[in-house]
Structure formats: structure tokens, C-alpha cells
Amino acid sequence: xxxxxxxxxxxxxxxxxxxxxxxxxxxxxxxxxxxxxxxxxxxxxxxxxxxxxxxxxxxxxxxxxxxxxxxxxxxxxxxxxxxxxxxxxxxxxxxxxxxxxxxxxxxxxxxxxxxxxxxxxxxxxxxxxxxxxxxxxxxxxxxxxxxxx
Amino acid sequence: xxxxxxxxxxxxxxxxxxxxxxxxxxxxxxxxxxxxxxxxxxxxxxxxxxxxxxxxxxxxxxxxxxxxxxxxxxxxxxxxxxxxxxxxxxxxxxxxxxxxxxxxxxxxxxxxxxxxxxxxxxxxxxxxxxxxxxxxxxxxxxxxxxxxxxxxxxxxxxxxxxxxxxxxxxxxxxxxxxxxxxxxxxxxxxxxxxxxxxxxxxxxxxxxxxxxxxxxxxxxxxxxxxxxxxxxxxxxxxxxxxxxxxxxxxxxxxxxxxxxxxxxxxxxxxxxxxxxxxxxxxxxxxxxxxxxxxxxxxxxxxxxxxxxxxxxxxxxxxxxxxxxxxxxxxxxxxxxxxxxxxxxxxxxxxxxxxxxxxxxxxxxxxxxxxxxxxxxxxxxxxxxxxxxxxxxxxxxxxxxxxxxxxxxxxxxxxxxxxxxxxxxxxxxxxxxxxxxxxxxxxxxxxxxxxxxxxxxxxxxxxxxxxxxxxxxxxxxxxxxxxxxxxxxxxxxxxxxxxxxxxxxxxxxxxxxxxxxxxxxxxxxxxxxxxxxxxxxxxxxxxxxxxxxxxxxxxxxxxxxxxxxxxxxxxxxxxxxxxxxxxxxxxxxxxxxxxxxxxxxxxxxxxxxxxxxxxxxxxxxxxxxxxxxxxxxxxxxxxxxxxxxxxxxxxxxxxxxxxxxxxxxxxxxxxxxxxxxxxxxxxxxxxxxxxxxxxxxxxxxxxxxxxxxxxxxxxxxxxxxxxxxxxxx
Numbered sequence: 001x002x003x004x005x006x007x008x009x010x011x012x013x014x015x016x017x018x019x020x021x022x023x024x025x026x027x028x029x030x031x032x033x034x035x036x037x038x039x040x041x042x043x044x045x046x047x048x049x050x051x052x053x054x055x056x057x058x059x060x061x062x063x064x065x066x067x068x069x070x071x072x073x074x075x076x077x078x079x080x081x082x083x084x085x086x087x088x089x090x091x092x093x094x095x096x097x098x099x100x101x102x103x104x105x106x107x108x109x110x111x112x113x114x115x116x117x118x119x120x121x122x123x124x125x126x127x128x129x130x131x132x133x134x135x136x137x138x139x140x141x142x143x144x145x146x147x148x149x
Numbered sequence: 150x151x152x153x154x155x156x157x158x159x160x161x162x163x164x165x166x167x168x169x170x171x172x173x174x175x176x177x178x179x180x181x182x183x184x185x186x187x188x189x190x191x192x193x194x195x196x197x198x199x200x201x202x203x204x205x206x207x208x209x210x211x212x213x214x215x216x217x218x219x220x221x222x223x224x225x226x227x228x229x230x231x232x233x234x235x236x237x238x239x240x241x242x243x244x245x246x247x248x249x250x251x252x253x254x255x256x257x258x259x260x261x262x263x264x265x266x267x268x269x270x271x272x273x274x275x276x277x278x279x280x281x282x283x284x285x286x287x288x289x290x291x292x293x294x295x296x297x298x299x300x301x302x303x304x305x306x307x308x309x310x311x312x313x314x315x316x317x318x319x320x321x322x323x324x325x326x327x328x329x330x331x332x333x334x335x336x337x338x339x340x341x342x343x344x345x346x347x348x349x350x351x352x353x354x355x356x357x358x359x360x361x362x363x364x365x366x367x368x369x370x371x372x373x374x375x376x377x378x379x380x381x382x383x384x385x386x387x388x389x390x391x392x393x394x395x396x397x398x399x400x401x402x403x404x405x406x407x408x409x410x411x412x413x414x415x416x417x418x419x420x421x422x423x424x425x426x427x428x429x430x431x432x433x434x435x436x437x438x439x440x441x442x443x444x445x446x447x448x449x450x451x452x453x454x455x456x457x458x459x460x461x462x463x464x465x466x467x468x469x470x471x472x473x474x475x476x477x478x479x480x481x482x483x484x485x486x487x488x489x490x491x492x493x494x495x496x497x498x499x500x501x502x503x504x505x506x507x508x509x510x511x512x513x514x515x516x517x518x519x520x521x522x523x524x525x526x527x528x529x530x531x532x533x534x535x536x537x538x539x540x541x542x543x544x545x546x547x548x549x550x551x552x553x554x555x556x557x558x559x560x561x562x563x564x565x566x567x568x569x570x571x572x573x574x575x576x577x578x579x580x581x582x583x584x585x586x587x588x589x590x591x592x593x594x595x596x597x598x599x600x601x602x603x604x605x606x607x608x609x610x611x612x613x614x615x616x617x618x619x620x621x622x623x624x625x626x627x628x629x630x631x632x633x634x635x636x637x638x639x640x641x642x643x644x645x646x647x648x649x650x651x652x653x654x655x656x657x658x659x660x661x662x663x664x665x666x667x668x669x670x671x672x673x674x675x676x677x678x679x680x681x682x683x684x685x686x687x688x689x690x691x692x693x694x695x696x697x698x699x700x701x702x703x704x705x706x707x708x709x710x711x712x713x714x715x716x717x718x719x720x721x722x723x724x725x726x727x728x729x730x731x732x733x734x735x736x737x738x739x740x741x742x743x744x745x746x747x748x749x750x751x752x753x754x755x756x757x758x759x760x761x762x763x764x765x766x767x768x769x770x771x772x773x774x775x776x777x778x779x780x781x782x783x784x785x786x787x788x789x790x791x792x793x794x795x796x797x798x799x800x801x802x803x804x805x806x807x808x809x810x811x812x813x814x815x816x817x818x819x820x821x822x823x824x825x826x827x828x829x830x831x832x833x834x835x836x837x838x839x840x841x842x843x844x845x846x847x848x849x850x851x852x853x854x855x856x857x858x859x860x861x862x863x864x865x866x867x868x869x870x871x872x873x874x875x876x877x
Contacts, residue, residue, distance in 0.1 A: 016402065023423035027377075032369035033362015035546070037497050038579045042812040045497055073362035086360040093352050096782060097219030098359030099366060099497040099546030124821030130812060132497050132547050133219045134789025136820040138782065 002062040006031065007075025017063035022046040024062045025072055033073035033102045037130070044129030047103035048072050054110035073102040076109060084146055085109045092142040096133035104129045108143055117147045187328045195328035197286050199246075199257040200230055200279030203324035207307050209236045211243050211280075214251065214258035215268040216518050217355060218548035220841045221779030222268035224353045228775055229273055232347045233280030233338060236320060237307040243354055248524035249539030261520035264553045264669055266742035266839020269775055273837055274338075281336045283327075290327035291318050341773060341834060350778030355544070366546045367516040370503045372572035376405055377422035378564050379429040380575060382414040382585050385438040385805035386664050389413050394433040401428045410563045418568065422576050441664045442805035449591060449663045449802060450488070456614025456659030457486065457595040463612065463657040466636030470653030475608035479599030482608075483692045485685055487596070487865040489677035490799035491807070492589035492670055493815060498546020499582040500557035504565035505572040506531055511538045511562060516545025518553040526555035530562035549790070550669035554587050554622075580810045587668025588800055588807075590616035594681040599653075604693040606704065608653035611639060611682065617660050618667045618674070632660065637741060638678035638846060644743040644838070645675060648711030649686070649704040665802060671790055672845035675741035679846030680853065680867070683737035687854040688863065697854065698724050698736055710770055710833065711738055714747040717768040717829045722749040732763060735854030737847040744771040744838030748788075748847035754859040759877035760869075762792070762822070762852060768829035771838035777830055783840045785826040791848030793818045796876060799868035822876040 002013050006029055013028040025034050025048065034057060037045030041059035048057045049071035076083040082090075085108050095101045104127070111118055111126040118126070123143055131139070188196040194204040202210035211230045217223035227243050251258045259272060284304055291309040292299040295316055302311045307320040341347075358364040383389060393415050395407045403424030410416050415434055419425035455461060476482055502515035504527075511531035517523040523540045531538060545552050561575040577585070592615030599608040617632035626633075635658045637645040647656070670676070690700035698719050705712040715738045719725070728734050731753050738747035751764040767784050774780050797816035801808045809815040853864050856874075869875065 019423060023421065027421040027423060030371075031362075032365075032371075035366075035498065036368065036576075036579075037499075038812045040579075040811055040813060043497065043817075077361065082361070089360040090352075090356050093356055093778060093782075095219075095353075095356055095359040096221070096786060097497065097545065097547045098355070098364055101359055102362045105360060127820045130497070130817045130819065132495060132549070132790065132793075132817060134786030134818075134823070135782070136789060136818075136823040137785045137825055139820060 003066055004062065004070055005068070006070045007072060013062065015062055018061050020058050021048070021060045021062055021065045021070070022057040025057060025070070031072050031074050035099055035102055037100065042130070043100070044107060045100045045103040047106040047129065049106060049110055052110065052113060054107045073106060076105065083109060084149070085112065088142040088146045092138050092145065094135055094138040094142050096135055100129055100131045104131065104139060108139070112143070112146060118143060195324055197283040197324060197327050198279055198332055199254070200276060201234060201283040203287070203320045205321045205324070207237060207319050207321035208240045208242060209234065209307070209320065211241060212246050212258060213243050214246060214261050214520070215272060216261070216263040216520065216542060216545065216548070218263065218516070218518060218545045218552065220268065220783060221353060221776060222263065223355055224351070225269050225775040225779060226272065226276055227354060228346050228351065229269070229277050230280035232344055233277045234284045235304040235306070238346060238351065240307065241354070245542050247539050247541060248520040249535065251521070252524065252535050262522065262553070263518040263548070264550055266842045270743060270837035270839050277338050278336050281338055282332050285333045285336065286327040286330045287320050287323055289330055290323040294323065294326065347775050348777070350776055353779070364544050366498055366544050367501045367503070367514065368498055368546070368576055370514045370543060370574060372503065372505065375503070375572040375574055376418050376420060376568070377425050378416045378418045378573050378575040379422060379425035380410060380414055380416040380560060380577060380581060381429060381434060382581070383436045383438065384584050385436065385442045386666055387441045388436050388438040388805070390415055391435040391437040393435070398428045398432050401431065404428045406568060407432065408564055408567045410560050414560065416560070416564050416575065418564065418573060422574070426578060438805060444664055444805045445803050446801045450593070452663070453591065453593045453614045453661050456661050457593060457612055459612065461659050463659040464631035465655070465657045466631070466633070467639060467641040467647060467656035468654060470608070472608050472610045472653045472655035475653035476597055476599040476610065479607060480602040481692070482597060482599040483688060484595065484597045485688055485863070485865060486593060487681045487684065488593040489591065489680060489867050490801070491591050491665060492794050492798045493583055493586040493800050493809070494547070494549040494551035494668070494670055495582070495812070495815060495817065496545070496547030496549060496551055499577040499579055500551070501574065501576040502558045502561035503572055503574040504561040506562060506565040507569050509533070509537055512541065513558055513561060514541045514543055515558055515561070516543055516548070516552055517555070517558070518545070518548045518550070522553065523555050523558045526558045527562055530559045531566065549671040550673070551587060553669060556585070579812070583810050583815060584807050586800070586807070587666050589670035589676065590618055590667040590674070591663065591665070592616065592677050594677070596681060596685045598685065598689045598692070600693060604695070606651055606689060606693070609651045611656040612659065613657065614659040614661055616662050616667050618669060620660065620662050621667050632658065634674055636678070637674040638739045639682055645741045648708040648738060648740055649701070650707045651704065664805070665807070672741070672842045675739060675843065675846040676791070676794070679737065679739040680850050683739065683847065683850035684853050684863070684865070687735070687857060701738070710745045711740055713833070714738060714745045714768040714770050714831060717831050718747040718749045718766050721768070721827060721829050722751065722764070722766040724749070733855050733859035735851045735856070735858060737850035737854060739843065739846040741843035741846055742839030743836065744769055744840065744843045746843045746847055748844065748851040750851040750855045752852060752855040752859060753877070754856060755877055757860050757862060758874050760852070760856065760874065761877035762824045764824055765826045765851070766829065767826055767844055767847070768831055769840070769844060770831045770833050771840050772832060772834060772836035774830055774832045780830060780840050781828045784828045784844050787842070787844035788826050788848045789818050789823055791845040792852065795849040795852065795867055796869045799871065
């Protein structure tokens with residue numbers, strides 16, 4: 001059993017303490033917006049926020065997440081208003097296949113919380129997610145658009 | 150808001166639909182009284198021909214048979230239909246017909262296959278006709294109602310107008326009447342100069358759900374009572390399962406069943422995938438690896454090198470003049486040997502499929518590039534006839550050619566058959582995905598170029614040795630044993646024709662097929678052929694003491710379209726002016742998938758081992774451009790895919806199996822490594838070329854040629870990580 005707070009809701013999940021947070025989110029909490037890509041914290045498709053910090057949820061166990069606030073892509077919007085990163089992603093038509101984009105958006109949202117006006121160097125350092133379709137150009141443009149808004 | 154869902158249609162003889170997904174069964178078919186039958190979508194709205202459904206509120210649902218996997222064809226195909234339909238684009242939504250529905254209607258939606266950059270180019274004519282047919286029927290219905298000639302009516306933005314009387318109506322209001330009309334026999338398409346929606350970079354239709362996490366990919370499919378499966382196939386291709394010790398994982402949490410899948414694989418079925426995977430990792434499996442376990446990258450390389458020997462038999466793909474005599478009598482000749490490795494597609498979403506089998510029905514939900522191939526796989530694996538099977542396509546998390554294969558679909562059905570009535574979601578781990586790809590084929594190439602005394606290129610011998618994809622996947626397409634696709638980019642004619650005129654030319658392929666299964670990997674044979682040819686063309690230019698661009702231009706007089714894209718790139722990057730201090734340039738061109746592409750890169754190199762790519766310019770002539778915003782994204786994405794393969798890719802073989810296991814050993818470019826790609830689109834019209842693949846071919850040679858310009862060192866082997874060269 002694990003007691004987690006996901007997207008502001010307290011949930012008790014029937015999982016072993018060493019279950020990766022990713023799989024607890026997807027299979028036990030039923031929130032499938034967070035994706036599995038590698039399972040070894042390389043690709044970033046599973047990026048969520050833990051107390052506001054972007055982390056790779058495949059590399060964190062549920063026991064480590066207990067007592068902290070987990071935010072997934074499903075919890076990024078406020079009610080019916082999309083988060084500004086989601087809005088920018090629509091405006092710039094960023095996604096191609098879109099599979100990595102939940103993680104990409106969560107990583108970018110965390111970056112902008114920390115640095116509202118990131119430079120290219122800040123983006124290069126903070127955004128390390130893999131996108132096999134190759135959306136990086138649109139990702140960078142969308143971040144700058146948000147920062148200059 | 151555009152929703153992309155499967156249509157649920159119903160016919161008297163052929164009832165399909167998925168109650169399991171909760172969308173409900175469709176309504177019926179109108180019984181015809183003298184007129185054609187009206188086919189209705191799930192909400193009761195009528196079809197106006199197979200491609201278009203019009204709802205009473207004027208929403209237009211456009212059917213798309215090809216698969217969206219990120220490349221944007223869903224939106225592009227909808228644009229083509231909407232262009233002819235003259236409908237309100239803001240009220241367009243799309244849906245996939247299922248392969249089962251298509252087969253039951255005599256393949257009314259044509260080919261579902263989405264590979265070879267064919268999504269738009271090989272269906273553009275009939276989907277446009279589908280749109281035009283529907284427009285004519287809607288106009289006719291309005292004209293009938295008004296008792297005026299249809300020729301006096303026009304349609305725009307889903308509104309039909311009769312100018313003489315000033316009457317107007319909307320598509321939604323006449324849809325019912327239109328659906329009852331006989332489709333016109335003579336359908337004319339617009340002249341491209343009159344297009345107003347095609348050619349515009351309108352927003353993709355599938356974006357909103359992708360930014361909120363609500364798009365359903367194969368991995369996200371949920372069915373009532375569903376269990377999850379993890380699988381291990383024999384790591385040595387061709388090997389088999391000898392035994393497994395199920396008792397060792399008995400009692401592990403959530404485990405429901407351990408099943409053998411064919412002769413080669415074992416799967417654990419559990420309540421969650423994490424439990425299934427954990428138990429599978431703990432399951433002792435003994436493999437019968439067979440003779441292939443002796444194969445290594447070294448043994449493959451040796452075998453391929455043997456094929457470079459001119460005395461070995463080879464298939465001739467392109468020839469003119471007498472290469473051997475010309476080389477023998479040349480004033481100067483140069484020779485070089487290149488090689489290109491296996492590559493894994495490494496789609497972000499590992500292979501997966503969900504299957505539900507009962508005694509008399511089998512349904513599958515999966516991402517696939519070829520719905521009909523997946524459907525055929527379901528029939529074969531289930532042993533059931535077509536009317537008892539179907540495939541429901543969901544968004545694939547990347548395709549790149551991998552999801553044109555159906556191995557994962559067969560596996561899911563094989564597991565589900567052993568648990569009738571229980572939906573089974575089979576998901577491969579990333580490690581399984583790396584171990585069981587359908588790899589970019591491995592090749593080597595020996596090239597010999599010969600010059601006369603005035604440094605004119607008089608002969609070129611291009612001798613390829615290595616793997617054939619068609620030999621493995623489509624043997625029926627071989628021509629007396631020859632794989633014609635092996636010559637993509639260096640072929641005499643066709644959609645991947647060689648762009649240079651050389652008086653004595655010999656292009657040949659010594660086929661060597663190792664046991665590692667090859668596949669269609671984005672760009673396919675264009676990738677290595679373009680690297681070999683374009684890097685060697687650079688070598689020839691330097692050997693002749695000429696500028697690489699000027700040297701090419703002289704050979705391209707008979708190939709104006711190849712030359713035009715090369716010139717466009719040269720102009721944009723400023724080839725005629727010196728590069729900035731410390732920056733070096735490389736250039737390349739190729740034709741593939743019916744399109745002409747060229748690229749140029751500006752790089753700097755530190756310590757001969759750290760490359761920074763500062764700038765990329767890429768041009769493309771695909772004939773017509775449906776959505777320039779998406780073409781631009783395909784061009785930029787091609788560089789990410791192509792340069793990832795160049796710098797970080799390469800799958801090696803040891804003891805008969807692939808050594809790379811995950812993104813730590815098979816890395817992919819990140820944002821910090823990727824410069825802006827400046828696209829130059831030069832559509833010359835009159836033909837339809839593909840967009841998703843051709844540009845990959847020129848990504849690597851543009852950078853490799855720039856590396857030579859920077860260092861004087863020629864790289865003839867991929868990937869660069871093997872030579873300790875990486876991104877700065």
C-alpha cells in the first residue's frame with residue numbers, strides 16, 4: 001500500500017513500496033498520460049513533478065513519493081484552462097507522434113517555474129528528453145514564445 | 150475540438166463494432182427503395198460516399214485509411230478531401246475506418262499501408278475524388294430541392310448557393326437527401342492553382358489531445374477485465390525456447406499465467422504489466438540458441454567484405470558504358486570502402502498490442518502503420534475468417550517503418566488465444582524492443598572513381614555488399630533474385646534515381662543476408678546509399694582539386710530537378726561566400742520517394758573529435774506541398790533521426806544477439822545537440838513525391854563532408870561513437 005497525493009487528490013494504491021512511481025501512476029491510479037519509454041531514467045517520457053520538481057517517474061519508487069505532491073500531465077491544467085505550456089504547444093503545433101510530449105511539457109513547465117525567461121543555454125541544460133520524431137526546433141520556439149509573452 | 154475515433158458502422162451482412170470500448174454499436178443500413186443504400190455512422194449521420202460523413206450541425210467527418218504516426222498525413226489527407234468538398238475546415242473531424250470494415254466493403258478505402266512516404270502521394274487522387282464526389286452530391290441534393298439545375302449552384306465553406314434566386318442552404322441540411330443520390334460518374338478535380346486549403350500550413354487536427362495526455366496510444370488501451378503480458382523472445386534470432394521453470398515464479402504477486410508464444414517466446418500474464426515484467430525477469434528460461442549464436446559483428450563484416458570482391462557474383466542495378474575498361478585506362482583513380490551498421494527504429498513507444506479472442510471472434514487494438522497487414526496477421530494468428538476479426542487502430546508512439554511489421558500483433562493474439570474471453574495487453578520492455586527490432590540493413594560499399602588527364606570523372610564503380618530487406622520481408626518483390634530497392638538513390642530511373650551523369654557507370658549489389666532480421670527503417674536504403682555516394686562524390690571532388698558543389702554541378706546537367714534543390718541549398722547557405730571563422734561546410738543531395746532533396750551543414754570541430762552543428766539548410770522538391778508547416782517538421786525531424794543514427798546509433802551483434810539494450814547504449818540526440826534547420830521548399834509541381842523519408846539521406850553526408858572540410862579526415866564508418874567522435 002502507498003499513500004500518494006496525485007494532482008491534488010489523496011489516493012491509496014495497492015502496490016509494493018518498490019514499485020516505480022511511473023507504473024503506480026499508469027496502472028494503479030489509471031492516469032496513462034505519463035508514458036513509459038525506457039525504464040532507466042534516460043528518455044524522460046515519464047517526467048512528472050514531485051513537489052514541483054521535474055523527475056523521471058520510472059526511477060523513483062512509490063515509497064520515495066509518499067508525503068510529496070505528484071503532478072502529472074493530467075493535473076497540469078487548472079480546471080478547463082490549459083497550462084500556458086500546453087497552450088503554447090497547441091499554438092506552435094509542437095507534437096508529432098506526441099508520445100514523448102507529456103514528459104516534454106512537464107519538463108518545460110518545471111523549467112519555466114524556475115526560470116521564467118530561459119536562455120538557449122538554460123533550455124539546453126534543463127531539457128534532456130528524447131524525442132525520436134525530432135520536435136526540438138518547435139519545442140525551443142514554443143518555450144521562447146512563452147517566455148516573451 | 151477534433152475527436153479522432155473509429156467509426157462504428159453496421160451492415161446487414163457484416164456487423165462490427167466494439168461494445169468493449171464503450172462507444173456502442175452502430176445503427177443500421179437504410180433499406181434501399183429504388184436508390185442506393187445509405188450507410189450511416191454511429192450517430193446516425195449519413196455517408197456521402199465512403200470518405201465523408203455530414204452531420205446535421207454541418208460537422209464533416211473525413212475518413213482516413215492511412216495511419217497517423219506523427220508525420221501529419223492525417224491532417225494532410227483531410228485537407229485534400231476538404232479542398233474538393235469545399236467544406237468549412239473549422240468543422241472538420243476525422244476517423245479511421247477499420248480494416249475489417251474496409252474488407253467487408255470490397256476495400257472501399259483502398260490501401261491502408263503507411264510506409265515508403267506514400268501516405269499522401271499514393272492516395273491523393275482518390276481521396277480528392279471522394280471529396281469532389283460528395284460535393285457534387287450535396288449540390289445536386291440542394292438543386293433538386295430548389296428545382297434548379299445543379300450547374301447554377303456553387304458551394305463554399307459548407308454553404309450551397311443558387312445565385313440566380315439568392316437561395317442558400319448548408320451541407321448539414323441536404324446531407325440526408327444527398328446520401329440517397331447515385332454518385333456521379335464523371336468527377337473533375339480542381340486545378341492545383343485553384344487550391345485554397347491545400348498548400349496552407351493549417352494546424353494539425355490531432356494536437357489538442359496530445360498536450361493533455363488524453364490521446365490513447367496502444368500502451369494506454371484499457372478494456373474491462375484486461376490483463377497485462379510481458380514477453381521474452383529468444384535473444385538469438387532463429388533460436389527457440391527449450392524450457393522454462395514456471396514453479397520459480399509461482400505465487401509472485403499478480404501473476405495469472407505463464408504461456409509459451411510460438412516456439413520462440415515466453416510471456417507472463419499478470420494483473421499489471423509491472424507485475425508481469427517483474428515475474429518474467431525472475432523466470433528461468435533455457436534457450437535453444439542454435440547455430441546463429443556463433444554470429445558476431447566481426448563475422449558479418451568479414452562476410453560482407455568478401456562481397457566487395459569484384460569476382461563475387463552481384464546484381465547489376467545501374468550500368469552504362471564500360472567501367473572496367475575506363476578504369477583500366479584512366480589517368481587517375483581513387484577507391485574507398487564505407488560501411489553502415491544495423492539501426493533500431495527505437496520508437497518512443499515500445500511495440501504493443503491488445504487482443505481479445507473468443508471461440509468465434511478476435512479483435513485487436515494497436516498502433517500500426519498498416520491496418521490491413523495487422524488485420525491479416527490477426528486472421529492468421531487466430532485462425533478465424535475475416536468477418537470474425539477486426540483491428541482498431543490507435544495512435545502509435547512513433548512508427549519509422551517498424552510498425553509496418555506485425556510480429557507484435559501475432560504475439561498478442563497467440564497469448565490471448567490461450568486465455569479466451571480475457572483481453573490481453575502485450576507490451577514489450579524497451580530491452581525487448583532493442584533485442585527484437587527489424588533493423589536497418591547492414592552494408593558495406595566499395596567505390597572506385599576514375600579521371601581522365603583533365604580531371605573529368607570518366608568512370609564510377611559502386612559495389613554494394615550486404616543485406617536485402619525484400620529478401621527477408623517481401624521475397625515476391627525480388628526480380629530474379631535481385632532486390633531492386635537496394636539501389637534506392639543510385640537507380641537508373643524511377644522514384645529514387647541517380648542524379649549524376651557519368652559516362653561509364655556500374656552500380657551493383659552482392660547480396661549477403663545475415664540472420665539479423667532487416668526492416669524498413671525511415672529512409673530505408675536511401676540512408677546508406679546517400680552516405681556512400683555523397684561522401685565519395687566529395688572525395689572525388691577533392692581528388693580532382695575542385696569545389697564539391699561545382700564538381701557535382703558539372704555532372705548534373707541532365708538532372709535539372711536534382712540540381713535545382715542543390716542550387717537552392719547552396720544559395721541559402723551562401724556557398725559562394727566563405728564560411729565564418731572556424732566554421733566548415735558540407736553539402737549533399739539525393740532523390741528518394743519521388744522527391745528531390747539537398748542539404749548543407751555548417752559545423753565546427755574541436756580536437757578532431759567534438760562536433761558542433763551550427764546550421765543546417767535543407768531543400769526539398771516533392772512536386773506538390775499539401776501542408777508546408779508539416780513538411781518543415783518532417784525535414785527538421787529527419788535531421789534528428791538521421792544524425793542520431795550517425796552519431797549515436799549502430800546495433801552490434803555478439804553471440805548471435807543484439808548488444809544494445811536501451812537508450813543508454815543506443816542514444817538519441819537531445820535538444821542541445823540540434824541546431825535550427827532552415828527549410829527551403831521548392832515544389833515544382835506536376836508530380837507527387839513523399840516527404841517523411843527522403844531528407845534523412847542527406848543529413849549524415851552533409852555533416853560528414855563538413856567534417857572533412859574542417860579536419861582533412863575522411864570518416865567512412867558509422868556510427869561516430871565508435872571513433873570517439875561526438876557532439877561538442
